[in-house]
Amino acid sequence: MEMHKNLKAALYIRVSTEEQAQDGQSASAQVETLKQYCCAYGIEVFDIYMDLGLSGKKLKDRKELERLMEACIRRQFDMVLVWKISRLSRSLKDLLYLIDVFERNNVHFASCSEMFDTSTPVGRMTLQLLGSIAEFERNTIVENVKLGLKEFARKGGKASAVLGYDNVDKKLVINETEAGLVRLIFNLYTENAMNFTAIARYLNSLGYKTKRGSEFRCSNISYIIHNPVYIGLNRHSMNTEREYSIRGMHPSIIDSGQWCKAQSLSSENEKRTVSKNSNTESLTLPVICMRCNSQMRVFYTYSKGKRYKYLRCCSCSNYVNVERLMKVVSRAIIALVDDKSAQEPAYRLICQDTMSIKSGGTEITAIEAEINLLQKSKARYLSLFEGYKISDTKAxxxxxxxxxxxxxxxxxxxLELNRAAFASNTTADYKEYFCGLKDRLSAMEPEALSQTVCLIRSIEAFRDEIKIVLYL
Incomplete structure (x- = not known):
């Protein structure tokens, strides 16, 4: 760089948590190097901007960088000087965006270590090459960290501590004081029949605190009761479809018999809750992605304070608006029941389905909900039991x-309720039934859609294209 006596430079320093301890990358070392550079070339230091303990992956939450950009737009300095371009960003896309903002405001960007200036074509080409290398380094670091965590998990390790354990050299070691509290929680739930809220209130009245020193809440108790870490298992990828458990290297606090009893009680409580709310549950339809044949899952988006429901394919990111889908379903069923020749067989299908027309519908819905919960509970027990050397296998x-x-x-x-419901309805009733059904379907009533879902064989969707196959 040529000698410019009147240049003002903004010095930008960034260090991540790991880099702060590395020689030559600390914030103070960067500041000293950049000041010496400015002194050597006769550049005036306008201000120093430091983001400490932040990753270079994203621009978000970097307050000092935001302050620098505001000063840049006001054209308060002539150049931005960094120790290395990776200090500004490790993302090539973000780096080029920042350089573009600099250039629009006649601000040059220079790196002390790489020795280039963006005011020249060669400097800009060098910047892009170095930016690509920085992004490659970041991706390599991320991949190595993921591989290390997977290997650590495979060997039964767990990095985070939970109530009842302390993390010592990345190993869970029983904290006897907290372990006694965990045993108390399980005893209150399994022996004293106290629910999660009651247990939380009781512990707070005695002055007990969570691992983080806060008061207990219902969610804290639920997490403890359902956490298999207390029987020697570690959970990974929690609350995802890829969730799995591995035998840990730590000792158990709760015996498997009491833990199983707690899960059984929890399932019973869930069944009672579902039974109370069974009449208000929304209709859920299995929808298959037309592109990759995977089942689509529910997700929500928010815009201007309103919530919108969508179905999305986890494999190919295909999505469909649920409201539009239900309108198409409603129109297809209305078209079917408009066909007089299809009304009688359609009525028979509806009578045989769990949502019978005259009687038993509510009870059958509650039974189906109970069966669904029991099947989930069974799958949970099998996933924990299979492949692990659990001492109390009998439980x-x-x-x-x-x-x-x-x-x-x-x-x-x-089955008995379905038979009774079907016997109590005669085919003479179907004309009167369908007369009112069409109006309810047009109004998108959830109960009407629930009653007629048995007429649908399959639903496939891809964006605005929806294919519905009916049984009749």
């Missing part, structure tokens, strides 16, 4: 057998 086997028996009894009860 798991007995509980799984008990769940299977409950499911069998509920299935039989559901």
């Amino acid at each position: 798991f086997i007995d509980r799984i057998a008990e769940i299977e028996l409950q499911i069998k009894k509920l299935e039989q009860k559901k």
